[in-house]
Amino acid sequence: MISLHQLLLLSAVLFVIGIAGFITRRNIIIMFMSVELMLNAANLALISFANHSGSMDAQLIALFVMALAAAEVAVGLAIIITVFRNKQTVNVDELNILKW
Amino acid sequence: MSNSFEINWNLLLPEIVLVTAALFLLLLGVIYRVRAGGTGPALAGAVLSLAGLVVCAFMTLAQWDTVSGTFHGMLRIDPFATYFNLLFLAGAAAGVLLSVREAGSLRGVAGEYYALLVIATFGMMVMVSAADLLVVFIGLETMSLAVYILVGSRREKAESNEAALKYFLIGAFASGFLIYGIAFLFGATGTTQFRGLAERLATTDGGPSGLQLLGLGLVLIGFLFKVAAVPFHMWVPDAYEGAPTPITAYMAVAVKAAGFAVLLRLLNVGLLPLASYWLPVMWTLAVATMLVGNLGAIFQSSIKRMLAYSSIAHAGYLLVALASINPLAANPADDRALLAVLYYLAIYTLMNVGAFGVLIYMGTAGRPMDTLEQVRGAGFRYPLLAAAMAVFMFSLSGIPPTGGFLAKFYVFSAAIDRGLISLAIIGVLNSAVSVYYYLRVVVQMYMRESEEPLPALSFSLPVALAILLSAWGVLQLGILPSCLLDAAGRAVQFLR
Numbered sequence: 001m002i003s004l005h006q007l008l009l010l011s012a013v014l015f016v017i018g019i020a021g022f023i024t025r026r027n028i029i030i031m032f033m034s035v036e037l038m039l040n041a042a043n044l045a046l047i048s049f050a051n052h053s054g055s056m057d058a059q060l061i062a063l064f065v066m067a068l069a070a071a072e073v074a075v076g077l078a079i080i081i082t083v084f085r086n087k088q089t090v091n092v093d094e095l096n097i098l099k100w
Numbered sequence: 101m102s103n104s105f106e107i108n109w110n111l112l113l114p115e116i117v118l119v120t121a122a123l124f125l126l127l128l129g130v131i132y133r134v135r136a137g138g139t140g141p142a143l144a145g146a147v148l149s150l151a152g153l154v155v156c157a158f159m160t161l162a163q164w165d166t167v168s169g170t171f172h173g174m175l176r177i178d179p180f181a182t183y184f185n186l187l188f189l190a191g192a193a194a195g196v197l198l199s200v201r202e203a204g205s206l207r208g209v210a211g212e213y214y215a216l217l218v219i220a221t222f223g224m225m226v227m228v229s230a231a232d233l234l235v236v237f238i239g240l241e242t243m244s245l246a247v248y249i250l251v252g253s254r255r256e257k258a259e260s261n262e263a264a265l266k267y268f269l270i271g272a273f274a275s276g277f278l279i280y281g282i283a284f285l286f287g288a289t290g291t292t293q294f295r296g297l298a299e300r301l302a303t304t305d306g307g308p309s310g311l312q313l314l315g316l317g318l319v320l321i322g323f324l325f326k327v328a329a330v331p332f333h334m335w336v337p338d339a340y341e342g343a344p345t346p347i348t349a350y351m352a353v354a355v356k357a358a359g360f361a362v363l364l365r366l367l368n369v370g371l372l373p374l375a376s377y378w379l380p381v382m383w384t385l386a387v388a389t390m391l392v393g394n395l396g397a398i399f400q401s402s403i404k405r406m407l408a409y410s411s412i413a414h415a416g417y418l419l420v421a422l423a424s425i426n427p428l429a430a431n432p433a434d435d436r437a438l439l440a441v442l443y444y445l446a447i448y449t450l451m452n453v454g455a456f457g458v459l460i461y462m463g464t465a466g467r468p469m470d471t472l473e474q475v476r477g478a479g480f481r482y483p484l485l486a487a488a489m490a491v492f493m494f495s496l497s498g499i500p501p502t503g504g505f506l507a508k509f510y511v512f513s514a515a516i517d518r519g520l521i522s523l524a525i526i527g528v529l530n531s532a533v534s535v536y537y538y539l540r541v542v543v544q545m546y547m548r549e550s551e552e553p554l555p556a557l558s559f560s561l562p563v564a565l566a567i568l569l570s571a572w573g574v575l576q577l578g579i580l581p582s583c584l585l586d587a588a589g590r591a592v593q594f595l596r
Contacts, residue, residue, distance in 0.1 A: 018276065022273055028269070032269070035272045035276055038273070039275070039276050039279060042276065042279040042280040043283075045283035045287065046282075046283040048287075053290050055290060058286050058292075064238060065237075068241045068275075072245065072275075075245050075268065076268055076269075079248065079264045079265050082255050083261045083264075086257075086258045086261050095265065095266070097258055097262055
């Protein structure tokens with residue numbers, strides 16, 4: 001039986017990997033995947049807590065998060081495609097028209 | 101809370117009207133795509149969305165005395181929600197009015213453009229009526245996803261793409277923090293409802309647990325990204341500059357107001373027992389946000405980017421008010437900090453709509469108004485527009501008799517009431533710095549000659565209307581603020 005503690009540790013590790021990936025990677029698609037990893041880490045935490053407390057509420061939240069993450073993917077990929085059409089790149093460092 | 105499945109749909113009538121309007125707008129887009137374009141679809145879209153917003157505003161106004169929950173306590177319609185709903189509707193209406201002039205550049209997507217504007221407003225209304233963290237999250241994402249697309253709605257312009265991408269990536273990153281924080285708050289308390297959260301947090305023995313504080317911190321990070329507090333402000337200048345100007349205005353007023361509204365409700369209802377932990381955080385962030393916003397704005401040559409930094413600075417003044425909240429006030433209506441936030445956001449909406457409206461009006465299709473050099477001589481060429489711009493700049497810098505002055509006065513006096521003298525002094529000094537870059541615009545308009553002759557501007561009724569109403573509001577509420585203060589006072593009564 002996996003304990004709550006271990007599950008939370010796993011979710012924290014996933015969340016930190018997500019943050020690290022978002023900050024260090026320069027490829028937009030990989031940054032985007034890192035964000036998805038963070039959302040899934042949160043889902044894992046929600047489900048572990050729900051399992052621990054025997055309440056269904058958090059499982060419901062996890063379902064909503066999945067739906068919203070899917071919507072986010074749709075919008076995000078659309079934006080990435082328009083960027084790629086205009087600039088022929090998915091590297092954030094090359095997106096530098098706007099800066100002070 | 102009852103176990104019955106009865107849901108009072110009547111309370112949601114304003115929201116239903118908005119969504120219906122959005123669906124019709126989408127339909128309009130499809131119908132006009134089949135037929136030939138022209139300016140017809142853009143105009144029809146503007147008229148339809150304005151009609152939807154006005155009907156929704158009247159229905160919201162009719163709810164002014166309603167205090168009720170629905171959806172098993174997930175949503176709560178009270179004067180606080182109604183006050184902010186009206187503010188969002190005003191911001192959205194301003195966004196529509198300001199868009200009409202640039203609608204020619206929308207080409208085939210006018211229907212979707214206005215539909216997204218309406219849907220974003222719907223998301224805000226859900227957010228501010230939420231009494232549960234899950235509903236807050238859903239409303240926030242509905243708003244954010246629509247605004248990401250709006251920022252990138254000039255698909256052919258690289259600036260617009262870039263702004264949308266940066267805003268989207270950072271916004272999604274912030275949502276990750278928010279939902280992780282919600283998970284921890286749930287784990288620590290077993291509930292996501294605001295009232296339940298407050299009860300469980302208040303009854304924890306031996307101070308809050310690490311899990312609770314972790315949840316508090318992560319949730320705060322999520323929201324502070326949305327309201328553009330330092331150090332979570334990096335996206336603001338880029339997103340504001342790259343977005344189409346009407347959308348910049350909409351983001352500056354409505355998105356920011358929505359962020360602060362939900363933060364107010366969350367901090368004052370759900371997280372009130374942890375006030376001794378978040379008040380110092382607000383204090384620190386207020387100082388940092390004011391400094392970064394004001395110092396950043398000084399060096400900008402683009403007016404749009406200057407207004408973006410100014411919006412960061414104003415988030416700082418609002419955080420001063422949040423840091424001055426008295427968690428022990430018996431009646432929240434007596435807490436001047438809360439009143440100050442509500443008054444400030446209303447005035448802030450008016451002056452930003454006005455300032456961006458003047459920028460839009462002064463620009464022509466071939467020559468968008470952007471840099472400080474471009475407004476040179478505008479005081480003589482466009483006397484009325486320049487006068488309106490001067491009013492908004494005076495108000496933004498907090499010079500009487502404008503609403504901006506009273507707004508800052510209420511914020512800083514609330515801080516002094518709570519004994520935060522040093523915070524108030526830092527705020528006033530920052531405000532003095534901001535006079536420099538706001539008045540620079542006025543100086544350029546009235547005291548410098550233009551190198552090239554300024555073009556003649558075609559009259560645009562919708563933009564003129566938005567500017568006129570904002571200017572009237574800024575002056576009227578600056579001299580006679582009592583009606584707005586009464587409304588704000590009634591709204592905050594239901595905050596705790």
